[in-house]
Amino acid sequence: MNVFKNIFEKYVNPDRSIRATLFNIITGTGIIGGTVAFIISCLVGLDKIQLWAIAISICILYYGFYIANWKGMYNQAAFCIVALITLILFPVMFVTDGGLYGGMGYWFVLGIVFNYLLLEGISAKILVVLQIIVTLACYLYGYLFPERIVGFDCPEDMYIDTVQSVLVLAVAVGLIVEFQQRVYNRVIRKLDEANRKLTESEKRAEEASMAKSEFLSTMSHEIRTPINAVLGMTDMILRESNEKKILQYAADIDISGNALLSIINDVLDISKIESGNMEINNANYEIKDLARDCRNLIKDRAEKKGLNLKIELDPDIPSVLNGDVARIRQIVVNFLTNAVKYTQKGYIELKISGVRDLERNIYKMRLEVKDTGMGIKEEALNEIFEKFRRFDLDRNRTIEGTGLGLAICRQLAELMGGIITVDSVYGEGSLFTVILPQVITDGTPLGNINLDIDENEIRSKYRKETFKAPGKSILVVDDVEMNIKVFLNLLKDSEMYVETASSGYQCLEMTEKKKYDLVFLDHMMPGIDGITTMEKMKEGINKDTLTVMLTANALSGMEEEYLKRGFDGYLAKPVKRTALEKMLKNLLL
Numbered sequence: 001m002n003v004f005k006n007i008f009e010k011y012v013n014p015d016r017s018i019r020a021t022l023f024n025i026i027t028g029t030g031i032i033g034g035t036v037a038f039i040i041s042c043l044v045g046l047d048k049i050q051l052w053a054i055a056i057s058i059c060i061l062y063y064g065f066y067i068a069n070w071k072g073m074y075n076q077a078a079f080c081i082v083a084l085i086t087l088i089l090f091p092v093m094f095v096t097d098g099g100l101y102g103g104m105g106y107w108f109v110l111g112i113v114f115n116y117l118l119l120e121g122i123s124a125k126i127l128v129v130l131q132i133i134v135t136l137a138c139y140l141y142g143y144l145f146p147e148r149i150v151g152f153d154c155p156e157d158m159y160i161d162t163v164q165s166v167l168v169l170a171v172a173v174g175l176i177v178e179f180q181q182r183v184y185n186r187v188i189r190k191l192d193e194a195n196r197k198l199t200e201s202e203k204r205a206e207e208a209s210m211a212k213s214e215f216l217s218t219m220s221h222e223i224r225t226p227i228n229a230v231l232g233m234t235d236m237i238l239r240e241s242n243e244k245k246i247l248q249y250a251a252d253i254d255i256s257g258n259a260l261l262s263i264i265n266d267v268l269d270i271s272k273i274e275s276g277n278m279e280i281n282n283a284n285y286e287i288k289d290l291a292r293d294c295r296n297l298i299k300d301r302a303e304k305k306g307l308n309l310k311i312e313l314d315p316d317i318p319s320v321l322n323g324d325v326a327r328i329r330q331i332v333v334n335f336l337t338n339a340v341k342y343t344q345k346g347y348i349e350l351k352i353s354g355v356r357d358l359e360r361n362i363y364k365m366r367l368e369v370k371d372t373g374m375g376i377k378e379e380a381l382n383e384i385f386e387k388f389r390r391f392d393l394d395r396n397r398t399i400e401g402t403g404l405g406l407a408i409c410r411q412l413a414e415l416m417g418g419i420i421t422v423d424s425v426y427g428e429g430s431l432f433t434v435i436l437p438q439v440i441t442d443g444t445p446l447g448n449i450n451l452d453i454d455e456n457e458i459r460s461k462y463r464k465e466t467f468k469a470p471g472k473s474i475l476v477v478d479d480v481e482m483n484i485k486v487f488l489n490l491l492k493d494s495e496m497y498v499e500t501a502s503s504g505y506q507c508l509e510m511t512e513k514k515k516y517d518l519v520f521l522d523h524m525m526p527g528i529d530g531i532t533t534m535e536k537m538k539e540g541i542n543k544d545t546l547t548v549m550l551t552a553n554a555l556s557g558m559e560e561e562y563l564k565r566g567f568d569g570y571l572a573k574p575v576k577r578t579a580l581e582k583m584l585k586n587l588l589l
């Protein structure tokens with residue numbers, strides 16, 4: 001039994017190759033069937049030509065079996081066997097073995113089945129046509145020249161010949177069907193298994209991605225809370241201390257704290273983009289505001305390095321465009337920050353221009369940032385927008401960075417339907433360009449504007465004067481004492497009545513009794529969270545009170561979410577004095 005099992009596994013194993021296995025089944029059947037036929041034919045005393053034909057067929061089959069299994073030449077073997085046997089030997093056997101009255105018809109059928117199963121492509125098609133022609137020719141020959149067909153000596157011979165042919169055909173077809181069914185079942189089983197695994201891993205990936213988002217959101221919250229305290233306290237030192245050395249220390253803490261914050265923001269952004277959750281929020285905006293914001297954000301840093309900052313706006317820019325200005329600003333500020341970081345002397349230039357596509361009402365805005373810095377080696381240019389890629393580390397060792405900035409820029413530009421490019425001459429400078437299609441809301445040309453004259457909001461970063469709103473009553477709700485302390489200090493000179501609560505419940509107690517002008521609420525607090533507190537509070541006397549969400553949950557898209565829930569404003573921690581004052585001004589004055 002074991003011998004048969006071994007043979008079966010070696011030659012009839014569907015795991016090898018379906019065609020190779022079929023080839024073995026068919027040629028094996030042919031060899032065994034042919035040998036039986038040969039023996040029976042010898043016993044019944046067929047004439048020599050027939051015996052030769054059968055013997056040659058068996059030899060061809062055996063040779064084919066040999067070169068296929070030992071030399072790996074399945075295709076050639078299959079083609080030669082089918083062609084030789086069905087086009088040459090079968091006609092000979094037909095003429096010499098009773099023609100119409102013997103079992104040859106079944107062998108013609110087996111030849112064509114054999115062809116369909118083993119050969120593919122054009123050679124299979126040509127062979128089928130030839131087989132049909134030869135079969136028809138044999139029968140026509142038998143019809144036209146019956147006297148040339150060697151008949152059977154007696155009816156028994158005819159019956160034996162027919163019966164053995166029927167049996168060979170039946171067994172061969174049975175085996176083929178059985179085999180195909182096995183293969184089919186096996187494939188289905190494997191497919192089911194693969195599907196199950198796929199669903200499982202999809203589920204696991206989804207869970208992992210959820211866990212990642214959750215982790216990032218928690219991490220963002222957890223890291224921002226202490227930075228909030230560090231930056232808030234630093235701000236107080238900068239405002240209150242007169243000691244030069246202390247001021248210098250505090251300024252350094254401020255720079256490092258902000259750098260840490262921007263790294264966290266980058267990591268959050270890239271993971272948001274990768275999980276497909278980055279949304280583009282389009283709204284109307286003015287180019288001159290964008291240019292002014294970019295300049296204000298980079299001016300101090302450029303000045304500190306003695307770099308000249310030039311801004312050039314094409315007078316033909318449409319006054320109002322529609323797009324995601326926050327994301328555009330993020331890209332440009334990233335370019336500008338890099339330009340400052342990687343330039344030692346010379347200038348940095350921001351140029352905004354573009355072309356109008358009036359038919360589609362689109363402005364193809366081109367934002368370019370040029371510097372006269374160290375430049376980028378040619379071989380690095382292709383990879384500069386990849387994640388975590390930083391170059392020239394020998395020269396840049398002292399320059400901080402994560403290699404995420406430009407990767408985020410490219411992804412953001414692509415999300416907005418734009419493209420980003422870089423040109424650079426090593427040692428001379430670089431030019432970063434982003435082209436973004438923006439919808440034109442107001443096509444009136446911007447004209448020649450001077451950002452400095454237009455500027456009425458220029459303030460020094462650590463200026464000493466403060467926002468004031470005498471008599472307004474404010475409630476700040478946060479469970480972290482340090483946050484409250486920072487907040488109170490930021491509002492210290494505002495001449496408002498500022499009260500505090502350390503939980504949602506305490507806030508509800510206080511707002512039941514007193515009406516406030518504005519309530520700042522932390523999001524995640526033990527007990528009830530900021531959103532529920534706001535909703536409950538609005539059921540009472542404070543139903544018209546303004547509310548601002550004050551949270552370390554700084555994932556992009558949160559602002560819209562909070563506004564949708566009914567808040568009037570949103571401030572990310574660490575709260576910046578300028579952002580807080582701008583918010584108060586908007587809401588209270």
Ligand code: ADP
Pocket residue numbers: 338339342371373374375376384389390391392396400401402403404405406407430
């Ligand atoms: P980071 O600046 O945080 O390292 P970026 O993704 O912003 O990451 O930039 C990737 C790399 O591209 C930088 O490390 C630097 O080698 C190179 N690079 C970017 N901008 C400039 C520039 N203006 N001049 C020279 N090299 C630059």
